[in-house]
Amino acid sequence: MKIGIGKSLGAYRELLKIRGAPGFVIAGLIGRFPISMRALAAMLLVLAATGSYATAGAIGSVVTLSNAFAVPALGRLSDRRGQRWLIFTALIVHAGGLIALVLLTRLGAPLWTLFAAAAVFGASGLPLGSLVRARWTALVGGTPRQSTAYALEAFIDDIIYLTGPVIVTLLAGYLAPTASMLVILGMVLVGWTALALQRSTQPELAPVPAGPRRGAISEPGLRALLLVCLALGAWLGASNVALVAFADEQGNRSLGGILIGLTILGGMIAGLVYGGITWNIPLVRRLLGTAVLLGVGTLPLIFAASFWWMVPFAVIAGLAITPTLIGIYSVLSNVVPKSSVTEGFAWIASSIAVGSSAGVAVSGWLVERFDSRSALIFMAAAGLLSPLVVAVNERLLGRTPHAEVVATGAPDRVPVKETAVSPSGE
Incomplete structure (x- = not known):
């Protein structure tokens, strides 16, 4: 086990030298900022319109829980259809849900319509961190760089969860609750689109075993x-x-x-x-x-x-x-x-x-x-x-299953080697 600040920083520098990596890291950073913002932004939007903390809290919960239950299905669609297809499809639905929630709230629409829009808004929120980690797995899976890549993504997640709520509260307090929703929309449009356009690092669709898909x-x-x-x-x-x-x-x-x-x-x-x-x-x-x-x-x-x-x-x-x-x-x-x-x-x-x-x-x-x-x-x-x-x-x-050969003869697993080599993979 080798430890050292210089060596640790060097591992991240080497990681970001991989062709295409800086592009999807930056796109992923921008695109997943809304993960820490959308429930709070929706809650403040509804609170300003209704004055009810109970209603606003319920809207925030709907956004969070609908997303929690939907993301495994979204992840499976990414594996089956590819990231590019999923991102552009979800982008249309997510933007539509966000715009609908803003308009319905401002127009004083019936409460049930706000909950419906919040559910669509939350359920269509892509697990962008999962998509980015899948790209890292495709690039460095099975090497010591994998842990370094996941550490980088965890660091980015921490930044997002530290600063995202602050951005929402500042925008809602000094401008208007609608402003935070529009910033979320802008981040989604820029980050998601940028990630979808980077086809060179998109994981290839892996062959699946013959028989029923599990x-x-x-x-x-x-x-x-x-x-x-x-x-x-x-x-x-x-x-x-x-x-x-x-x-x-x-x-x-x-x-x-x-x-x-x-x-x-x-x-x-x-x-x-x-x-x-x-x-x-x-x-x-x-x-x-x-x-x-x-x-x-x-x-x-x-x-x-x-x-x-x-x-x-x-x-x-x-x-x-x-x-x-x-x-x-x-x-x-x-x-x-x-x-x-x-x-x-x-x-x-x-x-x-x-x-x-x-x-x-x-x-x-x-x-x-x-x-x-x-x-x-x-x-x-x-x-x-x-x-x-x-x-x-x-x-x-602790089991590391051996590579399984499927119908196409391609390996079905991503083994992680526990060999003691440098973080740069050399």
Whole structure:
């Protein structure tokens, strides 16, 4: 295992020297910014028109949940029909849903029409991160560069989730709620179109085995991995509620946003370092190790006596979150067929979103019924559940199936080699 800041940064420089990589990374960055913006933007749009937090919150939930349930199907369509076809098709529907929601809200249309438009808007939101990761898998799958690529994408996700909500609130506050929706539309048009036009890095349609087509969810390894993601999502959702509630009990609710940001910052830094390391530890053992660190690192939050004690504890708690996500995406490449890799990535995103929604609901109830400490205990329990699931399913997740020959004679899997070579693949 080789560690060094210079070596870590060098791994990312080498990665971005791959022909076509900078183009789809930038397009993916622009195009998936709306992932962290659309539910909040829709909520603020409806809130300004109706004055009802209940209605606005329900609209935001519809956008989020419709997307969570739709993205596995969108991922499967990408594997079956290709990214270019899916992007242009979804672009028309997504833009239509967004414009309809804005117009119906401004015209004071019946409430059910707003929910219908919100469902279309959410369900047509592409899992662009999954599409970009599928391109990386096609380019560097089976090499040590794969972990570096996933670390880069995790870093981009962190930037998006840190800044996206801020952009929405600033636009809605200083201009109008409609402005944030129009910015989302612009990002979608530019980012999605730019990605679709980059055909040279688009994954080829993989041949599928003869017989009935099975989805990625039929793979036992993926189902085990989704249990880890549900626990991880619950941790993320609980952290948003528990840390804000803790800050509120300390006398300043707005400081909760700082604590949440510190957990993300800790994960960003650790993820960048993790992705630049040359590992000779088996992949699933690394996933188990980072999951253990996530659970154990959350425990100090329970005992924080003041905001200033919580500051370093929040950073420590977040250190393992991004490395754990990188490990999950890397293991995924071992347990699903190449013909279903985008769908597999989409299932990961969907299960984390569902787990996060559950984490928000449970921790919110705990805060209302008891206090922030009870929500922090739930958060720690979710963190400790992740390594337990990995440990129970270690043999299943650690299997690297041999390349299966399908009707065309092409390999059906993307093996990940655990050889100790440099991050640049040399």
